[in-house]
Amino acid sequence: MRERHEPSFKSARRVGTQPASATFSGNTIRPGWLLRGWSLAFLWPLFIRLFGGDGVATAGLLAGGVLLWLAGDLMAAARRIEEELEAGERTLPPRLPRRLAGAVLAGLGAALFSWAGAHDSLFMALLFGVLAATGCRLVYGADPLPDRQALEAAAAQAGVKAPELLAAVEEARAKIRAIEERAAALGSRPLAAKIAAIGARARAVIAQIERDPRDLARARRFLVTYLDGTRDVVARYAEQQHDLAGTGLDESFVRLLDTIEQVFAEQEDVLKRDDRLDLEVKIEVLEKQLRLEGIH
Structure with a gap:
């Protein structure tokens, strides 16, 4: 029998991931519920447009609410994946970056709310969408980055x-x-x-x-x-x-x-x-x- 020595590289995190950078920690906010709550806040305007016979606005508000709810689901899923990585239940994060996808959906939802609910101009709707996506990035942080080089180094060694x-x-x-x-x-x-x-x-x-x-x-x-x-x-x-x-x-x-x-x-x-x-x-x-x- 020969004594086995540890590889030369060491990492603060597990092999295969790099820590996600974030201005505010997503751990301090119950993942996803902020966006889900935002989507529910527009139920009242949705009913007003629905009973007022404004079909386009109703469709826009409904689609925006669904997108925001899905964005909340993605943020919650991203947190679960991060916990699995930290607990050693995963080696690499999935190919689809959940937080990035959630931020994009939140931006689209906010743009639809602005355009359909408030009848803002297209420029203002896009601006609200960008601000919403940026806010998600600041609040929830970024997805863990796959560090395949560390995994490949361990395998090559x-x-x-x-x-x-x-x-x-x-x-x-x-x-x-x-x-x-x-x-x-x-x-x-x-x-x-x-x-x-x-x-x-x-x-x-x-x-x-x-x-x-x-x-x-x-x-x-x-x-x-x-x-x-x-x-x-x-x-x-x-x-x-x-x-x-x-x-x-x-x-x-x-x-x-x-x-x-x-x-x-x-x-x-x-x-x-x-x-x-x-x-x-x-x-x-x-x-x-x-x-x-x-x-x-």
Whole structure:
């Protein structure tokens, strides 16, 4: 076994993102509700135009309100994505910049309100649109910037391809999210707690792979085996939870999840030590245990 050393680069944030710059922090404002509230403020003018028979103004006000509401949804989605990046649940932000798209929609909505609701000139409507978009930028900040150079540097240093590394970690994170969502829907607090602990352990292993992906192929096999095993345990429990409550079989599911959690807790150290034999043994042991339980 050889001792594994950390890559030379270090980042204040996780590999793959650069912090978003903002004049005011979007954390201080409940994401999206400012824009949604603004859209609701125009309901009264909308009713006045509607009952007054002004079809063009009604359509403009309605479209503007919808655009502002959608802009609020995008701002809320942007905040969730930022939290996922900070928590290690994502490697890179999505290709569509949510905050930028939300600012554009807010600008269009404001322009429609000005033109249709207040009957302003086209110039004034465009001016209000620009001011609204700029205000969104100041209040909510910018989208996190993808820092693919850092990811590519880590991959190049490890001798693997950056797309392969990105695909591996995103696949693992998607599985974790799917497992957690399914476990939360079961209504079993002990199971949900176990899955949450496994998810945290798995994300720590993924972070280690991002920092030093030299053993990507073997680590990927480990993640696939253990995450698929966890998914199969949750799926089997979902099928049989009413029959298993309070039985020994119910306890066997919990013990199996305990085993998976324990192994995930060990694997970050295993990957650091580059203990390939130990990693292979852990994979084979779990596969055997899952077969014995009739799950895999």
